[in-house]
Amino acid sequence: MSPDTPASPDTALCHALLPTAGSGSRAGTALPKQYQPLLGRPLVQHTLAALRAVPGLQRVLVVLAPDDAHWTDVPGVDALRCGGATRAESVFNGLEALRAAGVPDTDWVLVHDAARCLVTPDEVNALIDACRGDAVGGLLALPLPDTLKAEAGGRVQQTIAREHKWLAQTPQMFRLGELHAALAAARAGGFAGITDEASAIERSGRQPRLVEGRASNFKVTYPHDFTLAEAILRSRS
Ligand SMILES: Nc1ccn([C@@H]2O[C@H](COP(=O)(O)OP(=O)(O)OP(=O)(O)O)[C@@H](O)[C@H]2O)c(=O)n1
């Protein structure tokens, strides 16, 4: 391509995939954590409200556990009961469903965590803007703010330089075909070591782009996270 030739615009569509089949065992709640009420609405409804407010998203697909007894349909959201035993398997099954529905492999998929209910539409837009022109895709992430220790037997083994270390968040945005192929390759090994979409893409030899997000986009994981999440939601409403 000559330097004068304008790059062709990326007209591929963006789809959101929300794996929601986890047990939330670390949350210590009677209900699965994605249904725990925050300001009177199930946690996952806050996540969905943020995703549905992103104009650039063509569709939102939720992947539920096959035996989920708590889900209630949400207008504009497709839900499939194809969740798996791990997050990676739930994502893989969701990607299979998108492909079976005829979504082209060149379209983008933004995979988010149901448990990251504080994501904002502008953070998702920033990811889309940064990744649309990227050959690989990328993820929201946070530069490590604290000193990092490696542990052995409950004691510090060493201090690890925090420069160039980031905490991976979601959404993570990749081409449907490339993410599907990367997860398919990891499937034979039971998705071992695949804790996010980027780790699957990295195994296929590529380097996802890091897009700086905000600390407020944390994953509700432990009991005290609900209090913090509710306080942040209240401060926004
Ligand atoms: N088999 C699984 C496991 C996790 N997830 C989803 O992956 C996201 C991130 O996982 P996390 O919330 O940390 O995992 P959980 O399994 O829900 O929680 P825990 O590890 O505490 O049991 C969540 O939206 C969760 O619903 C999923 O779809 N399928």
Ligand SMILES: C[C@](O)(CO)[C@H](O)COP(=O)(O)O
């Ligand atoms: C995808 C993720 O949220 C990125 O930080 C994280 O890896 C999910 O991990 P979990 O083991 O399912 O909590």
